[in-house]
Amino acid sequence: MPLPSSKICLGKHERTHAMTSDPRDQTTEKTLEHDLGKIRSVLSGADSPEPPDLLDQAVLNTARRELESAEKKWPRRFSPRWLGAFATASVVILALGVIVQQEQESTPFTNAEHGRVKLENDAAVTAKKAAADSQEMMKNADRDESKMSRASPMAAAPARADEILEQELADDLAGLEEADAEILTAEDWISLMLQLQSSNQQAQLIEELAAFKSAYPVYPLPPELSN
């Protein structure tokens, strides 16, 4: 490999740099360059040592070996720069994927939440309605009870009043039948039947008694109803 002579190398190094914009400095710089030029000419004429060929070869071989080992370690198509770009792109894609997936998951979750809230609201409405119905039924039952308690002294009243009372009782009973039968306890039922007996409503009493026996087959009846 032909290498340039020392003279060429020296020539390339003779750069004149503007040290500063100060005129005094520029003068000093010129003087300095002039003096250096003299020294350089003496030295270059006298002695321009070059690195030995073996040293050149050693340095160039080192460079070649380093490049080869780097090539083996990281083949050009799998260079660290390529890997870096690939890693960056992967991270960006992964992040975008996570964001998109989270957005997709958030919509069904909201729907489910809405559904749950709706169900809860419906249940609350149903419960409220059931409570209102139950309250209504309790009111009806209280009213019937008071009516019945009033009916007892009226048994000895005139026939017309009895008829009216009987009619009201019949209406109430029909209403009660329409209402939930479970509201009547066995005791209430028995007292109702006793009322019917005392008011001589035999046909209705028999029906009630039959219904009671079918509902409560083993419940002990009072002696007035046993016969």
Add this chain to the structure above:
Amino acid sequence: MRERSDEALMTAFGGGSMEAFTHLYERHRGALYRYVLRKAGDTATANDLYQGAWEKVIRAREKYNQAVPFRAWLYRVTYNHAMDYFRRARPDTDLKTDELESEAPGPERQALNEARAAGLKLAIEQLPAEQKDVFLLKLEGGLNVDEIATVTGVNRETAKSRLRYATAKLKNMLRET
């Protein structure tokens, strides 16, 4: 064809181009060798320093920043390597001040004054270490004062002052001979 800059060649070498390094090496081998030789004072040490400095450059190829002037970077690597070398080799003494060994004479040497050249070499060797560093970086490395200041780790004015003193001493020596 226009020549590629040192910086472009070094970047290409960092990218795996052996050809780029060969060009770069051809450009700087002579000057760097002379700098190291004059700094070290003997051929054996100069050879070690020269090879070691280039090895450092080769290993640092991927870290090289193209924005940094290559020549200044090369001489800074070499300067630091030489400093480490001398600290390890001769911790109690400064740079060797023995006279340089005579190299094989070039073809121009016959035409010049041998006495003056030898005297000049001796005078360079006898410069204080700081002045010698600055002077050789200017003479052989072709660095400007700012670059010399960066390489040697001093401020610009100090570098300039050292250069002026060194040049004046050598000029006086030349005048006397």
